[in-house]
Each structure stands twice: as structure tokens, then as C-alpha cells.
Amino acid sequence: MRILICLIVLGSTQLVYGGCPAPTSQELQEWEQGLDEGKNSLVYEIADRLYHLPEEPWAEDHRRLLLKVLNRHQEIRYNLGKDRPVIGEGVIPKDRGHYAANMIEMAAWQEDTRFIPFIADHIGGGLLPEISLANLGEPAFEAAMANLDERFDGWSNQQGAAGVFEIWLGKKTPFLLHGIKRERLRKELFRMSLAEVKEARFFAINVLRHFNDREVFAHLESISRNDTFALDGRFPVRSHAQEALDYMRTNGGVGGF
Numbered sequence: 529m530r531i532l533i534c535l536i537v538l539g540s541t542q543l544v545y546g547g548c549p550a551p552t553s554q555e556l557q558e559w560e561q562g563l564d565e566g567k568n569s570l571v572y573e574i575a576d577r578l579y580h581l582p583e584e585p586w587a588e589d590h591r592r593l594l595l596k597v598l599n600r601h602q603e604i605r606y607n608l609g610k611d612r613p614v615i616g617e618g619v620i621p622k623d624r625g626h627y628a629a630n631m632i633e634m635a636a637w638q639e640d641t642r643f644i645p646f647i648a649d650h651i652g653g654g655l656l657p658e659i660s661l662a663n664l665g666e667p668a669f670e671a672a673m674a675n676l677d678e679r680f681d682g683w684s685n686q687q688g689a690a691g692v693f694e695i696w697l698g699k700k701t702p703f704l705l706h707g708i709k710r711e712r713l714r715k716e717l718f719r720m721s722l723a724e725v726k727e728a729r730f731f732a733i734n735v736l737r738h739f740n741d742r743e744v745f746a747h748l749e750s751i752s753r754n755d756t757f758a759l760d761g762r763f764p765v766r767s768h769a770q771e772a773l774d775y776m777r778t779n780g781g782v783g784g785f
Contacts, residue, residue: 548580563596571600579630583637598646636660641667652684658691666703683727690731697738726757729765737772
């Protein structure tokens, strides 16, 4: 947690976080105007200042500004990735990955469903986006489901999305105990567990072990005997499925086996 310091300046109290003064109302207004005018370098200057604010949900005016910063960053990232011209003006730093990591942290602090698209877009970036998306609960379900599809944005996003579902199922989150969402997830995991992309099979098995019913058990038994992926004479997906079966046996099956 960053240290909060209060400075007395000309008879008024100004909050300083991590050695950096909190933005004033005037600065917030000027920044929003600058973003609306397409000043791209301002995106990263603002991100630097906001990163010194407390690691907790902020006031609405700060959240609104952060949303604008994240959206503009995403536009820049997308256009550069597609070799398209970036609309606006200002120098864009080359170390955008550093800024993106800080932006993910700030989005996570807010515990606000409006930040789901940004967090989900970076779900392959490690534990923080997985945990923060899981903490947002059922409103994040569709974003997590979209990232299970390798056609969406590659296997690292699949891994992150699978991590979100592991958290939910491991905690027996109510909205996945029964119903349409649970069945949609089961169907997608069955597809993934037989996918051509071998990484997808591992991620699917990790999640399927939490279903712990007869149908899933039989499916994993089949994979443990028949999966075709081989590596140096071994069958790692088969072994992974067997480990999942052992986990299910140890934790007692819902289906009564």
C-alpha cells in the first residue's frame, strides 16, 4: 500500500500519494479535454499520475478519467497492431507494455464492472487480471467465455479465462452451480478438451475437474486412454487427464462415484 502524506500548502491541505500530488479538479478537467482533443501522449502522462493514487476504488471523476485513458490506450494498441495510422497527436512511448501493466492494476483496484472489457482483453497477462475478473462475478461471465475460444485471441487468453472459471468453480460460485451458464461452460470445455491446439486441452481439463460428475468423469477417462498428442514417447494430455481424475476421486464426486 502506498504511503499517504498530507502537505499543508498556503493554509490548505493537499493529498500526496507516493510523493506525487493528487490531481486537482482543474487538472482532471484539462486532462479530459486533452483526451477528447486526441492528445495521445497525454494518455501515458495521466496514467503515470493516476498510478500514485490509493490501491482502492476511486471517486467517480477519477474512474471516469481512467476509463477514457484505457479506451484511448486500447485504440492506440489496436491501430499499431494492425499497422494502421494512430489518430491524434503526440509521441507514443515504446514501452507500452509497462504502461499496460500499470493500467491493469488500476482497473483492478476499482472493482467496477465498467472495467471488464479492458481486464478481459488482458486476461492472458497473469494472475492479477484473472483474479480481478473473477472478483467481479457473474457480470464477467460473457467476457471470460469469449476468451475460451482460441479464435478470439490465442492460447494465453484461453489460459487466463480458464483460470477465472477455476476460481469460480473452486469456490462453488452460485451462478455456476446449476443452469444455462454451467451447461454452456461444460459444452465449451468438452470442445476445448478435444481441440487441435494442445494447450487448450490442458486448460479445459484444469476446469473440468471441478465439475466432478459422472459425465465429466467418463469424458476424462476417455481422454486419459485415447488422446493422440505425443511428446518424446509420452502422452502428456493423457497424464493430465489422469491427474484430474485422481483429483475428482480424492474430492468425492457429486455423481456419487
